[in-house]
Amino acid sequence: MISKLVDKIVNTGAPIVVGLDPKLDFIPEAVKTKCFQEKGENLEGAAEAFWQFNKEIIDNIYDLVPAVKPQIAMYEELGIPGLITFKKTVDYCKEKGLLVIGDIKRGDIGSTSEAYAVGHLGSTKIGDKVYRGFDEDFATVNPYLGSDGVKPFISVCNKEDRGIFVLVKTSNPSSGEFQDRIIDGRPLYEHVGEQVEKWGLESMDGAYSNVGAVVGATYPEMGKVLRDIMPHAYILVPGYGAQGGKGKDLVHFFNKDGLGAIVNSSRGIIAAWKSENYKEFNDGRVGEAARCAVLDMKKDIADALASK
């Protein structure tokens, strides 16, 4: 699966993933009003507004980027109706030719991790037929439970040609509380990075592994070290834009050939229409603003990589 992502990055020239993390605050009043009228001013109406919002964004960016990353928490907040929109979003993105990274940060022990892996990346046989729960292409995975928690995901990746990104160093301010603690002279995230590289050798697909890593844009120096520790891991980089990461912070996450990393932006793209930087779209043109924001981000990263 990682080779498909690499091909799409090369073809689009955009090592960018759009985070589809809707919130009611990001959605224009007119859209919400219409959805509430149609489905009720309740969880169903809110989930419909998420769907309409996502669809407008997807329709405006699908030709520019290789992948999207819906954050499942935003949908889980709305219970079952929200998760129906999550699933609809995954399916629609795939129809449009986008790869889908389910940002689910799951992780549990053996057979339970297997259930998550099957539900999100794999398939279940019932009777003579095979069914898929959510059917993303990639999922994010939490490593705290160790190999038993991660390997069931890798088995499913190998069986179904899918991929994962394991949390190594997250973009948030308190990520250092445990991740930066020193063990045998090196921070925990480096030990996790080493394991990611090892796990990844069990699922190689071209020059990279189906086992990638999450490393926050907000920690560029750590990204540099981790790039070396995990030569076969594609790095998914959150934290660009709204969380403070800039193009120039990202160069060390990439290899010399401009590959090896893919950068996520969520709010900076999906809520661009509301921002000062895109004033011309403040009247509610979500999709057009998202498209401009993607193009600007593409240029920012390309410029940074060119002057590396």
Add this chain to the structure above:
Amino acid sequence: MISKLVDKIVNTGAPIVVGLDPKLDFIPEAVKTKCFQEKGENLEGAAEAFWQFNKEIIDNIYDLVPAVKPQIAMYEELGIPGLITFKKTVDYCKEKGLLVIGDIKRGDIGSTSEAYAVGHLGSTKIGDKVYRGFDEDFATVNPYLGSDGVKPFISVCNKEDRGIFVLVKTSNPSSGEFQDRIIDGRPLYEHVGEQVEKWGLESMDGAYSNVGAVVGATYPEMGKVLRDIMPHAYILVPGYGAQGGKGKDLVHFFNKDGLGAIVNSSRGIIAAWKSENYKEFNDGRVGEAARCAVLDMKKDIADALASK
């Protein structure tokens, strides 16, 4: 919320939580056949079989135990139909007077953790009304992202009188890979335990905190140390029964008054009807076998605590 759990433990005399972690393999053929006939041999049919199976267990154990712990992964494996069964199970257990611990092991950065917390423990205001996504009483939380990931859950606990159990030392064989690594002379899980105690002081409810901890029955010596490090944390103990933990391994997780811990068993109870130990129920009497298994577990723990 933790005071409600403590009251129920005292009233039932059973520091036991039943893990509602259905699998198709655990469900009698006759039940599956009926559900597949009614709903189709597909995800909907499988989810209906989960529901019928859960209902039979709940109806037979609700008067014996204070709480249940559905493992959401098992339901996510079946996609949306599975999650509809998860929600139905949560609602039904609450109707029956059981507290519900959602074993969701979520954890993300700030606003994303907040979305999970709201979806599982809290409520969303849409228009003038308040809606709840999944509405469990407690949720399990992964600490790898640090305080930013955990505190949004604590805010919701304080606002809505709910609780969490943070993963400290998990029951699986490879949990030591990261959790046991030595930092400043002590294993990572002790540092996480210290944080749990600190976080917990922000959400006290009687003698204990709404912020509890998960510590596997399979590591009794570590349980002993963690009991002291986290005097205000209730300990949720998985790993009893099928994973190898026995009553005598559990004594150190409890305080002298017999409180301070609650022990989970999943397969050992819900699949008791299939086991050698409960031969008389091998013909498919799921509920009666579950009831016997709960009573046996209650006795095993009581005997162990009595001889402490």
